[in-house]
Amino acid sequence: MIRIFKNFFINFGNLFRRPGTVLYPQEKIIVYEGSRGQPKLKLNFDTLEIICNGCGDCEKACPHNCISVKKEYKEGDYYLDGFYLNLGICSFCGNCVEVCKNHAIELSYRYQMSEYDLESLKVEKLDLIKQAEYSIRDFWVK
Amino acid sequence: MSNSLIKSSLNIYVAGYGCCKQEIIASAGPVYDISRFGISFVSFPESADVLVFQGFYNGKGLKKVINIYNQMISPKWVIALGKCTLENLSYEGSGNNLLYEFKKRLKVDVYVPGCPPRPEAFIYSLLRLMEKP
């Protein structure tokens, strides 16, 4: 009998509690700083150029071989020509960020990456720069 | 018309095992609450509309998934989830006959990258599926 009353009060108390559910598409759970989403190429904010010089360290460090970097030689220095990333086989381990000496690559907060075909999961340099435009938390953007 | 009606109350069959499955089950919990969209999990292929194809597979597991897919009643959709699955599907070699046949039989509608994708990403893929004409 006592237990029934106890349970009643627990249930009654639950009426006034804040709901635990996050109404996902309208409101979003805050993704913590440092959590690993889609990679993006950083821009130098003064010159608005890509910091990456195409050394290819991330290509060697990637455990699933999803990065391929193409570099060109011009006027005594290497520069980045093409940066191809296959998001489908990327495991978001963060090894490419750890190994980069110039701090040119970064993992963003973006996790909504569903696509209708495999081809659109293969992203290129321009897509990755477009990611970099959102300097603050970009998880609000599709 | 009928497709859009079905899409408002999807029944999901989850095949396979692995780390993605944890996140799928987490999406059924009170924090994400996938049943807000009329989505429920079923354990019979006959009553399922969506096959979620995720996790680790060997040859026998792939045959089993094809079997499950054949038992489902059309209209039916397939979601491929996680890195391991997409790596299998995007592999273009002549070595694995079974995988080649598998890709020919199964028509995947939505691909979800991530290792494993967050529960929100799984819900988002279902929303994309509902949007799909």
Place this chain on the structure above:
Amino acid sequence: MESEDIKNKGSDIIGSFAENIENNLNYYFGSKIGAVYNFGKEIYFEAGYENLFSIIDSLKNKADFNFNILSSIKYKEASNFLLISLFSYEKSMTLNIRVRNSISYLKFDFKNITSSIKKFFDVSEYYSDRDYIKDINNDLIIFSQTPETLDTFDIYLSLNDNLIKDAYLCDEISRYNSSIIFKSMEINKLISMLNNMDYKAGIYPELCFCLGIESLLQIKLPKRAVYIRMLLCELFRVACHLSYIVSMSLVLGNTAAFNYTLTEKEKILSIIELITGSRVIPNFMRIGGVKKDIEENILDSLHKLIPHLYKGIKKIEDIFLSDVVMLEKLKNVGTADSKSAKASGITGPNLRASGIRYDLRKTSNYLLYKNIAFTVPLGRIGDNFDRLTIRFKEVYQSLKIISELIESMPLGAVGKMINPASLELYPTPIISTVECPHGIFKLFIEIKENRDIEIIPIGPTKNNMILCEKTLSNCSFDELLAVVSSFGIESAEMY
């Protein structure tokens, strides 16, 4: 002062045990076996196929050895690899015998080997290929299902009315064979590929690998790095046990417990994400330390969270224990007594539920668990109830360990500046073990020439499956799903 002396003596005794066994092995077998390697609690040697059965016979029956439990047989057809591990509770030691053929490329007749070992150990038949049972036990077939602990195997049953006569757990869909030799691999790359060997607690394979390489190179770690490792281990242990409770409550039909547990698990996962950057795949261990430091405010918030977690998990336990229907489904169902539990060679919480105290965190001194006060909870008879409640008790102990770790977290560096590419790895076998949430996880690492590394995981899952099959043969059909999922079987040894 006295107590310190006793402690030192105790550690000496364990050390001398290993040396004794080493000497005895050399004395009895001499030239029959190869060099003997000693990895603390694990002893490894190679033996020829011709002498294998005589060696096993004397290991089991001679009083100097008395290794009376078969803990695993690992066979890889592709690379012709065969490792037999024997275990003894009295000495708390494991002997690992790597079997070599006289002609190296000749394949083993595995069926013959298992049937010959069956003379000494009954469990041996469970390791062989048993597909013929499918034709015998075909009264009822249950295919793998959505709840997490029922998804890696099919169940073949032969029924007598409502009683199960015999059961066969067929794990053919989870025998995931891939090439296991990592060729001239960078070590950081390898660590990020290891963590899906145990997908519920991904930190343990990484930790196991790092401990193995560190013991080989004799690297001494900074204290803070070890404390962070322990903190993460316990967080993952809590998450893994909570996911066990989730699937258990799904099977038992307890929706309230299902919802409450997932809310608590979400809190733990968010802390893990805050520290490592991912909810499931940590990729956090490095050789000589950890990847990055934990900030003070994260530790503070975790410390504040622990009483709330304790309260929440206590509430879930009350839901299970105050419900008469749940108790009816749990108590005296699927009893595995200590004798059969010992014989099948299981480890971890399922063994402790049967009343045998064996925990690697206490017996072996890996990491710094000896600095921390905690108890190893025990069950009484090993039924469903014990197997469930022992998980709750372990969660409380883990929470206690976590709060103790945060209070005594030392300052300092979190890793040594080691470039993994410049490590001098010479060809040698390594065996390293950790106590993971569902038993003892063992990695066999063989470093070959040109920095090729071969890794073979030997997980606790197979032993749990053996015990599960044994206990099922006394149950009624209604209890089947609860018993099977109470063993918490996940395929940990996919590679």
